Amino acid sequence: MSCVDPSLAARLHQRANAARWHLSVAEFAAALERSAAKIGAVDGSSLERALDGLHLDDLALACACERGDDAAWEHFVREHRPLLYRAGTAIAGEYGRELADSLYAELFGLRERDGARQSLFRYFHGRSSLGTWLRSVLAQRHIDAIRSHQRFDPLPDEEDPSPLVADTAGPDAEARRQAALVHDALGGALVRLPARDRLRLAWYYREGMTLAQIGRLCQEHEATVSRHLTRTRKALRADVEAQLQRAGLGAGEIDECLAAAAVDPGDADLSSLLPVEDVRKNTVDIRSKVEERS
């Protein structure tokens, strides 16, 4: 059953100038319905508002390209393909061209299913501009390639000795124990932060993004981002110190623990501390850990 009113579809079809790609109103209405389903808009007013907010011209172009319309492809090749290759180079450097080639082939639809050409354009619903979507797909593929490669990297040699043996005695074992305490305390502090604060921390400290870049994403001024980061870092430190104090550590021992953690941060990956599934449930009981290890 069609959820997009024909008059609304006709209006949006006209607004998107979809006729220039020989796209009928019915075809465009079908694309709008897929977009509406993706957005999750169902009722009349919210649906109209949501569809009005789509990048309709790009949606029409993508639909027409998926159908194999010559004029649409010509337009895509002229206007978007150069950007695709630029983005590939910007994201993946020397490997970027190969990445863009591969994506272009999938956009063209080299794969077939049930005898029909399957174009990647079917995953575009107009919620963003076509150019940014292409960059996003390229970025995802590039990052997946990197991460996949990293997963198969051999573990470093120093991780080879068994932790049970290493933990038993010696100054190194003590430093590792202290670093682990801080690691656990930091994990506990992080899960109590709002998602946006954690995102700012991750983007700034781990991804090396600038304040301006973070500000663009968070729709904040860079000075605001800076203030938020400072505040979050203070809150994080206070929380970690409080947890370590509650565990019975004195000021000197806290300094030692933090110094040990600075030398060997361990596997303090924010994402490893903050699994996606219900992060709030993962609060670490630092006191029990201290007792357990001592």
Next chain:
Amino acid sequence: MSSTDPRDRALEAMLGKRGRSRPAAADCLDAETLAAYTEGGLSDSQRAEAEGHMAGCARCQMVMAAIVKSAGDVERAPVSVPGRSWWPLDLRWLMPLAGAAAAALLWMVVPAAGPERQSARLEDRASPDRSKRLQSPATVAGSAEPSPLVVAPAPSMSEVPRAVEEKAAKPESASPLAARERGQLERQLAEQAERKNLAVRRAEADQLAKKEERAAPVAGVTPATPPTLQESIVVAEANRPPAAAPAPAPSPQAFGTTAETRRSSPAAGAQTDLRSLDPAVRWRLAEPGIVERSRNEGATWERLDTGVRTLLRAGHCPSASTCWVVGDAGVVLLTTDAQKWRQVTPPSPGDLVAVDAADAEAAVVRAANGRSFRTTDGGTRWTSVP
């Protein structure tokens, strides 16, 4: 933002540590959601939901960082689109290329110059006020790439050799970039000389080469080299019709003959020149399945019927009688006598867009999906090129 306090530094060190990669979560944000987040196109609730996921997902954080960091670079990155640019150079070099193309087009359209016109041109070159007459910018015809950059007017055809000379005389040309620039200009010059077959231009090229040897004998100067596979792909892609465009119907007389000679005509339609390693012989693709060869600088053309009716896209002719041609649906054709064409076992059933051949045995072809295949036995066996 970095603190000098030891405790803060310790925390920062831990926050900056990237752990070993874990597989992406099944419910990772899709590319469009990430793109919409970047553009601020999500509603408040969608935004909060996306942030809730990203806060705990290293993959999405990295993807988002890659999108944002590349935003500025996308504007500045060199265009390396197949069929759009010859190699990742600055866009300004499209203009001299376009100028050269316009000049070549002009030469093909204007009737062949007689001896008196040629001598007049030579006199013109020698004239001291030549530069004044050359000041009017050449019309850029057939520019393939709509560039957002404002660039200088393209030099006219006769300015190109002069530009080469000027470039060669500059001391900074020893840098790698300048060497590449000069190599490109040299190639334009060589192409013009080949097409026009003017002894004067060839003498200029030889003179230039000698001059460059004297001026920059050190490393970093790249001599003009034969076009690579990458460049052949560029040529093939540039001539590729829009996707799904139906191939033009061949004329009835196109199929019956194996070889005939006809005069070159400006209205002959859109032919694709093939790369030929023998400068005295020119090859080109005409109608589907038809290759043409000229042994007199394009004055007359032999019509060679390959026997296939598939759209041919590119070719490379390593000698006067040997030529490889590739096209749609995995078609690979080879002739070693410029008469009979052999359909080689294809390496891939998909469309082939480029070929680079050394002789009748060794060639590399590239498919539309980006994969390349090499043969060293005339196409009997193919190996994938990584």
